[in-house]
Amino acid sequence: MTRIQKIILAILSTIALGLSIGVGYEGLQVYRFWASHPLGAPLPTSAYTPISLPPTWTALPYTPVPPVSSTPLCGGPRVMNILLIGSDTRGTSYTYGLADVTRVVRVDFVKPSVTMLDFPRDLWVKIPYIASHLNGQDHEKLNQAYLYGNPGDGFHYWDDPSAGPGLLALTLNINFNVHVDHYIAVNMKTFVKMVDAVGGIDVTFKEPVALSHNPNLQAGIHHLNGTEALEVARNRVDGVFSRGDYQNAILCALHKKLTGPQVITQIPDLINAFQGSVQTDLSPQVMAQLACLGTQLPRENIALYNFPEDLFTGARTHDPVFGKDVFIWKVDFNILQNYVAEFQAGTWPDDPSDQPASNPTTSLCQ
16 A cells, blocks of 8 residues: 555545544554654644734634643543534535535544544634635635635635635634644545445434435435435435435444444555545544544444524624625624634533523434
8 A cells, every 4th residue: 555545545544523423443453553743734823824813813812721630541631622624515616615514523542533623614704814815804604714815716814724625623612712733625526436335324314315316315224325424414405404404314423334344345445535635634643543542432422513592593694705795694603612612622512591592402423
């Protein structure tokens, strides 16, 4: 196996855990001797130098998780936050595409547990470094931050090597006080290849997938190929919150498939699926820690969270970039910041009765 194949396989294993899907620890043991250098540009550790933010763009403070007495497993930190991005690369029109999926994955090496928080793509947010390129326009949808930060396509609106993932991480920090340690970005075509490489997934639908006439997307237990899984994951007919539930079902099914013994025979196809299709700053050392944790992670300790739907109100705002009104979600960012703080502290939410809206949606991979 070549070095690039080993790197891609290690990335694959880590993405699997980042998506709440563990790949067997044995498959990564042979790569533990690698150096700890990241495979991509790391996120800046200071105020995203060398470019300094204007006075009004002060990154929100992050309160670390209080120390506990237990020792982290697998030599990892107590907690690691990974920004997981699913981009909607469309043929030759975009090199990287928009951030169609934006989730923050909290990996707890002490409990152990993996929790994921979904951010709706249509949030109208401040994005730093874009105003000078867009005639003073400093707001856009959240999913635009990834596109504007990446090279190519005539964008690349900031110069940090972390590119689109870095600008999206900074945007989440400025608006919602999200703290990110690492990032992984995968395009949707790769997602399709990944599902096909493992021979498809089995999903149970309580109701038919909205407006789908595909017999495999009706109520009941069905075996889906990659294209069908992507169709489910991107279905927004009933809104983005319903789409979040669809994605949770797909991710849990993928987790179950990739923790099965048959995955070993599918490694060559999985390597081909990911070759040249990922952005990440993870090092082989961190990947080994995550893969090790995957062997000690009970399925009931994997939880996927969505913000309460009734916090959000659909609206339209004029977007000078596109010269037209666009759909956005109106929401009190202070409330979202409170939820983010509890998510990052591992207390989601500590007392639901204290929240001004109904309880957030929680999905468990059983």
